[in-house]
Amino acid sequence: MKKLITAGSASIAFPDPVFIKSAASIVGSKEGEGPLGDVFDMISEDPMFGCDTWEAAESAIQKEAASLAVGKAGLQPRDIRMLFAGDLLAQSMASSFGVGEMGIPFYGLYGACSTMGEALSLGAMAITAGGGEHVLCVTSSHFASAEKEFRFPLGYAGQRPLSSTWTVTGGGACVLGCTPPGPEIPGCSAPLREGRGCAAITGITTGRIVDYGLKDSLNMGGCMAPAACDTIYQNLTDFGRSPSDYDAVITGDLGAVGKRILLDLLAEKGLDISGIHEDCGLLIFTNSTQDTHSGGSGCGCSATVLAGYLLPKVVSGKWKRILFVPTGALLSKVSFNEGESVPGIAHGVVIEHVEVQ
Amino acid sequence: MKKLITAGSASIAFPDPVFIKSAASIVGSKEGEGPLGDVFDMISEDPMFGCDTWEAAESAIQKEAASLAVGKAGLQPRDIRMLFAGDLLAQSMASSFGVGEMGIPFYGLYGACSTMGEALSLGAMAITAGGGEHVLCVTSSHFASAEKEFRFPLGYAGQRPLSSTWTVTGGGACVLGCTPPGPEIPGCSAPLREGRGCAAITGITTGRIVDYGLKDSLNMGGCMAPAACDTIYQNLTDFGRSPSDYDAVITGDLGAVGKRILLDLLAEKGLDISGIHEDCGLLIFTNSTQDTHSGGSGCGCSATVLAGYLLPKVVSGKWKRILFVPTGALLSKVSFNEGESVPGIAHGVVIEHVEVQ
Numbered sequence: 001m002k003k004l005i006t007a008g009s010a011s012i013a014f015p016d017p018v019f020i021k022s023a024a025s026i027v028g029s030k031e032g033e034g035p036l037g038d039v040f041d042m043i044s045e046d047p048m049f050g051c052d053t054w055e056a057a058e059s060a061i062q063k064e065a066a067s068l069a070v071g072k073a074g075l076q077p078r079d080i081r082m083l084f085a086g087d088l089l090a091q092s093m094a095s096s097f098g099v100g101e102m103g104i105p106f107y108g109l110y111g112a113c114s115t116m117g118e119a120l121s122l123g124a125m126a127i128t129a130g131g132g133e134h135v136l137c138v139t140s141s142h143f144a145s146a147e148k149e150f151r152f153p154l155g156y157a158g159q160r161p162l163s164s165t166w167t168v169t170g171g172g173a174c175v176l177g178c179t180p181p182g183p184e185i186p187g188c189s190a191p192l193r194e195g196r197g198c199a200a201i202t203g204i205t206t207g208r209i210v211d212y213g214l215k216d217s218l219n220m221g222g223c224m225a226p227a228a229c230d231t232i233y234q235n236l237t238d239f240g241r242s243p244s245d246y247d248a249v250i251t252g253d254l255g256a257v258g259k260r261i262l263l264d265l266l267a268e269k270g271l272d273i274s275g276i277h278e279d280c281g282l283l284i285f286t287n288s289t290q291d292t293h294s295g296g297s298g299c300g301c302s303a304t305v306l307a308g309y310l311l312p313k314v315v316s317g318k319w320k321r322i323l324f325v326p327t328g329a330l331l332s333k334v335s336f337n338e339g340e341s342v343p344g345i346a347h348g349v350v351i352e353h354v355e356v357q
Numbered sequence: 358m359k360k361l362i363t364a365g366s367a368s369i370a371f372p373d374p375v376f377i378k379s380a381a382s383i384v385g386s387k388e389g390e391g392p393l394g395d396v397f398d399m400i401s402e403d404p405m406f407g408c409d410t411w412e413a414a415e416s417a418i419q420k421e422a423a424s425l426a427v428g429k430a431g432l433q434p435r436d437i438r439m440l441f442a443g444d445l446l447a448q449s450m451a452s453s454f455g456v457g458e459m460g461i462p463f464y465g466l467y468g469a470c471s472t473m474g475e476a477l478s479l480g481a482m483a484i485t486a487g488g489g490e491h492v493l494c495v496t497s498s499h500f501a502s503a504e505k506e507f508r509f510p511l512g513y514a515g516q517r518p519l520s521s522t523w524t525v526t527g528g529g530a531c532v533l534g535c536t537p538p539g540p541e542i543p544g545c546s547a548p549l550r551e552g553r554g555c556a557a558i559t560g561i562t563t564g565r566i567v568d569y570g571l572k573d574s575l576n577m578g579g580c581m582a583p584a585a586c587d588t589i590y591q592n593l594t595d596f597g598r599s600p601s602d603y604d605a606v607i608t609g610d611l612g613a614v615g616k617r618i619l620l621d622l623l624a625e626k627g628l629d630i631s632g633i634h635e636d637c638g639l640l641i642f643t644n645s646t647q648d649t650h651s652g653g654s655g656c657g658c659s660a661t662v663l664a665g666y667l668l669p670k671v672v673s674g675k676w677k678r679i680l681f682v683p684t685g686a687l688l689s690k691v692s693f694n695e696g697e698s699v700p701g702i703a704h705g706v707v708i709e710h711v712e713v714q
Binding site for chain 1 (some may be wrong): 369412453460484486536564687690
C-alpha cells in the first residue's frame with residue numbers, strides 16, 4: 001500500500017521540507033508608493049511596462065518576475081522542470097504570453113486571486129513526487145487589465161463603493177526545490193537565505209469552493225471570507241494545531257471588509273486569530289492616503305507581498321511558522337451578468353523557518 | 358538527495374502505475390449522432406441540460422460527469438481527495454459552479470482544450486506524491502457557451518471556414534487511484550476493469566507553450582500542431598521510444614487540417630506516426646454528414662473520447678500502450694482582437710494496459 005502523506009481531510013504534511021529557493025516581486029508605481037514600497041525588487045514607473053496593451057504589460061511583469069526569481073536562485077530557465085502560472089484574465093492570457101517564451105514545461109492554473117497558493121501547493125506536490133529538482137510558481141495582476149476584464153472602462157470613471165478593492169499591478173514568483181538554497185554569490189545569485197535560515201513549505205490545505213450566495217462583485221472580501229474561514233479552520237483541524245502554533249495567518253486580499261467577516265466567522269467556531277492575522281491587501285496600500293478603499297487585491301497582491309515582505313520574515317527567523325492563505329473570488333463578467341453568486345476559494349500553505357547547514 | 362522520477366527534459370516516469378479507476382462521459386445530441394454515439398455513458402437531447410443558460414448547462418454536464426465517474430468507482434465525493442478541473446470559459450466558470458457543490462478540495466486549471474491532459478498529469482503526480490488515495494479529473498466544453506465566449510452570437514449565423522472546428526458539447530471525468538480498480542459490483546460500481554485488465558498512467562510529458570506566430574483563430578488545428586509535434590517528439594526522446602512502441606498516438610482536437618500539419622512536422626524530424634495516429638476531433642464527428650468541417654474540438658472532445666472510446670481499448674488489451682496528447686490553443690477574445698498570435702500547448706499522457714490480480 002502506498003505511503004500517504006495526507007493529514008485530516010484536505011491537507012498534506014510533506015515528509016521533507018520543500019524549500020523556497022528564491023522569490024521575486026515587481027510592482028507598479030502605486031504599489032511602490034505604499035507602505036511596502038521598500039521591499040519589492042522592482043518598481044516600474046511605466047504602467048505599460050514598455051508594451052502597447054495592458055494585457056501585454058501584465059505578461060511582461062510576469063515574465064520579468066519569473067526571470068528574476070530564476071536568476072536569484074542562480075539558475076537558468078532550462079534548470080526549471082515545470083512552471084505553474086496563472087492570472088485573472090479570460091483564458092489566463094497574461095500567462096500564455098511572456099513566460100511561454102521561457103520554454104519551460106508549463107501548467108496553466110486558474111484560482112482567481114488564490115492562484116499563488118494553488119501554484120505553491122502544486123509545485124510542492126510536484127517536488128515531493130520527485131518530479132524535478134526545481135519548479136517555478138508565478139502569478140500576476142494589473143489594475144488596468146483587471147478593470148477592463150471585470151468592470152468598467154477606466155475612462156468611464158465609475159464610482160467605487162467602499163467595499164471594493166484595488167487590483168494590484170504586480171507579479172510575484174518563487175522557485176521551489178528539494179534542496180536548501182545555497183549562500184548568496186554576489187553578482188551571480190541572491191537566494192532566499194540569511195545565514196543558515198531558509199523558508200520551506202511543510203504542508204498545504206487544499207481549498208474547497210465555498211458559496212454563501214453573495215452576489216456583490218464589488219464586495220469580493222465578503223464573498224471570499226467564508227472560503228478563507230473554511231481553509232483556516234480545516235488547516236488547524238487537519239494538523240491538530242491552534243492559532244498559537246502560527247506566528248501569523250496571512251490571507252490574500254480580504255481587505256478591511258472581508259477581514260472583519262473572517263474574524264467573525266472564525267469566532268463562531270471558537271477561534272480567535274485577531275492577534276496574528278494579516279491580510280496582504282491591507283499590507284500593500286494605505287487607504288487613507290491612497291484611496292484604495294477596502295484594500296488591494298489580485299493574484300499579484302498576495303504573490304508580491306509573499307515574495308517581498310512575508311518570506312524575508314520567515315527566513316530571518318522573526319516568524320517560525322506562518323499560514324499563507326491566498327483567497328480567490330470565482331466570478332466572471334458573464335456569471336455576474338447572469339445573476340450568479342460569487343463563490344470563493346482559499347488555498348492554505350504552511351511556510352516554516354528552517355535552519356540548514 | 359531526493360529520488361527523482363524524471364525522464365529526459367520534460368517527462369516523468371511513474372515508479373508505480375497510477376490506475377484509472379473509472380471514467381465517465383456525457384455528451385449532447387450531435388455527439389450522440391456521431392460515430393462514437395454508442396460509447397458514451399449519457400446523451401442529452403436537451404442542449405440546456407435543464408438549465409437556464411449555456412454556462413449553467415456546461416456546469417451541469419461537468420458535475421454529472423464527475424458524479425458518474427465517482428459512482429462508477431464505487432466511491433462517494435468524500436472519498437475523493439482532490440479535484441482537478443477546467444474548461445474554456447473566461448475565469449473557468451463552468452468549473453467554479455457545478456462541481457464546486459461536491460465539496461471536494463479543488464484545483465482549477467486552464468490549458469484550453471489540453472486541460473484533460475493537464476488534469477491527468479497533475480492528478481497522477483498528486484497520487485504519486487502520496488497526496489491521496491483517489492483524485493478526480495474532469496473537463497467540459499459546450500458548443501453554445503464556446504461560440505458565445507470566443508466567436509459570434511449563434512443567431513448571427515456566421516460562415517465557418519473549412520479549417521474551423523466544432524466545439525464538442527460534453528464532459529469527461531476520470532477517477533485516479535494508487536490501487537487497481539476492483540471487479541464490478543452490479544448496482545454499486547462499474548469500474549474501468551475487464552477481467553484482470555486495467556488502464557494505468559505510467560508516464561507524462563509536460564507540454565511547453567509553442568508559438569509559430571499563426572494568428573488565425575479559425576484554424577486552431579494549425580495553431581496547435583507545432584505544440585503537438587513538440588510534445589510527441591519530446592515524449593519519444595525522453596523515454597527513448599520509437600513510434601512503434603505505441604499502439605496509438607491520439608491527439609486532442611487537431612482536426613483534418615492540424616493532423617496533416619502534425620504529420621508533416623514530425624516527418625521533418627524523421628518520425629512517421631501516420632499508421633498509429635488518431636485525433637479525438639476526427640473520431641467524434643463525421644464531417645460529410647455532420648458539417649463539422651475540420652473536426653471536433655473543446656476540452657470535452659478529448660475527455661469524452663478518452664473516457665468512452667480510448668480507455669476501454671486499453672483495458673481490453675487491444676491497445677497495450679498509448680500516448681494521449683490533448684492539444685490546446687491559447688487564445689482569448691482580447692488577445693485575438695489585439696492582434697496577438699495563437700500559441701499552442703499539448704500535454705502527453707502515457708496510458709498502458711496492466712494486468713492485476
